[in-house]
Amino acid sequence: MADDDRNRATSDADGLVRLPADPDIGQSARRRARLEKVLGILSPLLILVLWEIVVRAGLLDARIVPAPSMILETFKSLIESGELARHVGVSLTRVFVGLLLGAMPGLVVGTLMGLSPMTRAIVSQIVASLYPIPKIAIFPLVMAIFGIGELSKYVLVAIAVFFFMAINSFAGVANVERIYWDVGRSFGVSRFRAILTIALPGALPMILAGLRLSLGVSLLVLVGAEFVGAKSGIGYLVWNSWQVFDVESMYAGIIVIGLLGWAFFAMLDELERRLVPWAPSNRR
Amino acid sequence: MPPNPKKALSIVEPAATVDPGRSTVIRIAGLSKRFLTARGEFEALRGIDLAIGEGEFVCLLGASGCGKTTLLRILAGLDRHTDGVAEIRAAQLGQPLTSVVFQEHSIFPWMTVWDNVAYGLRARKLDKAFVRERVDFFVHKVGLASFARALPHQLSGGMKQRVSIARAFANDPEILLMDEPFSALDEQNRAILQEELLRIWSDTRKTVVFITHSIDEAVFLADRVVVLGGPPGHVVMDARVTFARPRNAYELRALPEFGALVADFGAHIKAGVNGRR
Numbered sequence: 001m002a003d004d005d006r007n008r009a010t011s012d013a014d015g016l017v018r019l020p021a022d023p024d025i026g027q028s029a030r031r032r033a034r035l036e037k038v039l040g041i042l043s044p045l046l047i048l049v050l051w052e053i054v055v056r057a058g059l060l061d062a063r064i065v066p067a068p069s070m071i072l073e074t075f076k077s078l079i080e081s082g083e084l085a086r087h088v089g090v091s092l093t094r095v096f097v098g099l100l101l102g103a104m105p106g107l108v109v110g111t112l113m114g115l116s117p118m119t120r121a122i123v124s125q126i127v128a129s130l131y132p133i134p135k136i137a138i139f140p141l142v143m144a145i146f147g148i149g150e151l152s153k154y155v156l157v158a159i160a161v162f163f164f165m166a167i168n169s170f171a172g173v174a175n176v177e178r179i180y181w182d183v184g185r186s187f188g189v190s191r192f193r194a195i196l197t198i199a200l201p202g203a204l205p206m207i208l209a210g211l212r213l214s215l216g217v218s219l220l221v222l223v224g225a226e227f228v229g230a231k232s233g234i235g236y237l238v239w240n241s242w243q244v245f246d247v248e249s250m251y252a253g254i255i256v257i258g259l260l261g262w263a264f265f266a267m268l269d270e271l272e273r274r275l276v277p278w279a280p281s282n283r284r
Numbered sequence: 285m286p287p288n289p290k291k292a293l294s295i296v297e298p299a300a301t302v303d304p305g306r307s308t309v310i311r312i313a314g315l316s317k318r319f320l321t322a323r324g325e326f327e328a329l330r331g332i333d334l335a336i337g338e339g340e341f342v343c344l345l346g347a348s349g350c351g352k353t354t355l356l357r358i359l360a361g362l363d364r365h366t367d368g369v370a371e372i373r374a375a376q377l378g379q380p381l382t383s384v385v386f387q388e389h390s391i392f393p394w395m396t397v398w399d400n401v402a403y404g405l406r407a408r409k410l411d412k413a414f415v416r417e418r419v420d421f422f423v424h425k426v427g428l429a430s431f432a433r434a435l436p437h438q439l440s441g442g443m444k445q446r447v448s449i450a451r452a453f454a455n456d457p458e459i460l461l462m463d464e465p466f467s468a469l470d471e472q473n474r475a476i477l478q479e480e481l482l483r484i485w486s487d488t489r490k491t492v493v494f495i496t497h498s499i500d501e502a503v504f505l506a507d508r509v510v511v512l513g514g515p516p517g518h519v520v521m522d523a524r525v526t527f528a529r530p531r532n533a534y535e536l537r538a539l540p541e542f543g544a545l546v547a548d549f550g551a552h553i554k555a556g557v558n559g560r561r
């Protein structure tokens with residue numbers, strides 16, 4: 001912008017170019033930021049409106065793609081009957097119990113791999129070969145071992161989460177800069193203290209990134225598991241609604257899954273801002 | 285220290301001796317260091333002999349790659365030498381032998397200025413009130429009292445280096461090891477920190493081993509300048525700098541002796557490189 005101004009600057013007969021002043025000390029930038037925020041909310045609304053119009057005009061088969069207003073109706077009744085809350089509650093419990101069960105061992109194994117080349121040598125090939133197996137593929141096996149109750153869902157989520165946490169905390173700890181370890185050693189700190197004050201804070205950004213991936217993947221795996229092996233939960237709601245051709249409820253379920261994912265990300269954003277204020281993206 | 289500003293130079297060659305009246309805190313004899321690299325063995329230090337007295341401010345000069353950092357890391361206990369003897373005399377048991385000010389930014393980005401300075405003391409599990417007093421004192425001393433609760437990314441490069449210096453001094457070691465602590469700073473900040481360092485040093489009378497590439501800095505700061513040649517690193521020259529203290533940077537630099545010393549050290553650094561090629 002400033003360059004445009006420069007090219008348009010008026011010059012008098014002496015060839016003097018007057019550089020323009022700018023009384024705007026950032027108001028326009030702030031206005032633009034506000035506009036961006038509004039657009040961010042408007043654009044999904046616009047899509048919903050278009051969707052509504054297209055369905056009402058009969059361009060889409062309302063039995064398969066119902067209009068947003070119809071989904072909203074179903075949504076309301078699902079909330080009022082308490083059915084939605086029940087399914088969401090069940091799924092959230094499974095996600096968080098599974099997360100806890102998987103994240104802790106993942107963090108420990110990943111940190112040990114980062115700290116000790118010996119552990120890394122022993123474990124890394126095993127992790128590398130088990131990690132890419134789609135976790136939903138072992139759900140039958142998990143059910144065979146842990147039964148068809150809640151435990152099998154916890155375990156499946158835990159297994160999926162374990163790998164993300166292990167791999168990320170390993171990368172985090174292994175990439176803590178050598179200079180920080182040297183500082184620790186030069187002050188003669190104990191191994192335990194070095195882990196607490198150097199390895200973990202140094203790896204924290206990567207650990208939180210692992211947690212973010214874990215939340216995403218636990219939702220993914222859980223919904224899949226609930227399709228085939230559950231009588232409740234948000235995945236069950238989607239699958240069952242489809243089976244009984246209650247398409248609006250199915251859409252409501254899908255939307256809730258999206259909202260949950262969105263909420264998880266917002267949570268992690270906030271957590272990162274609080275826990276890693278030194279990370280470049282959080283500096284103010 | 286002989287109070288004679290004119291008598292600037294007394295070269296002690298080839299092996300080092302310590303001022304009579306000072307006790308020896310560092311003794312290095314026939315020290316070598318070899319690294320195993322992808323292309324075979326690499327000899328970084330060969331036959332270093334050096335004795336450093338208590339309270340001495342020693343500057344290590346030498347061309348890049350001659351082994352200065354390697355020697356410092358051995359003294360800091362971060363690396364082990366391959367042959368020879370390296371001894372540090374512990375005056376008080378339980379007190380740390382060395383603290384290091386590293387060349388790179390080494391303060392923890394996840395700790396406040398205060399917590400960084402307290403790091404060594406807390407690791408020793410000292411009394412909380414004692415730690416608080418000592419950390420406050422040094423944070424103040426390096427002029428960062430109003431930034432005590434700030435995180436490092438909110439500081440300038442010079443301020444970060446001051447945190448690093450405060451952290452090392454607060455730990456109250458027998459010996460301070462400083463590896464080009466000011467090399468990343470601009471002229472003004474460097475001059476300010478040099479004077480700060482000398483002030484703190486004259487208050488605490490620590491033994492200091494200070495690596496620098498700036499001959500000028502070495503002559504201004506040091507009681508003694510050791511020039512290394514190599515690789516493999518070896519002592520090329522070991523000379524006393526006897527300008528009276530406290531020193532004034534501008535007056536000192538105007539003295540012809542100052543220029544003569546700088547030129548002489550420069551010649552020896554160059555010879556140390558050429559001698560091996």
Ligand SMILES: Nc1ncnc2c1ncn2[C@@H]1O[C@H](COP(=O)(O)OP(=O)(O)OP(=O)(O)O)[C@@H](O)[C@H]1O
Pocket residue numbers: 319320321326328346347348349350351352353354355515
């Ligand atoms: N860990 C290592 N493995 C192999 N070689 C090393 C290692 N550390 C240092 N060296 C070699 O030892 C020599 C001395 O390195 P050192 O870092 O001590 O040099 P320096 O005098 O501090 O140089 P500069 O002034 O550039 O910092 C160099 O040639 C370097 O390549």
Ligand SMILES: [Mg+2]
Pocket residue numbers: 352353354463
């Ligand atoms: Mg070096």
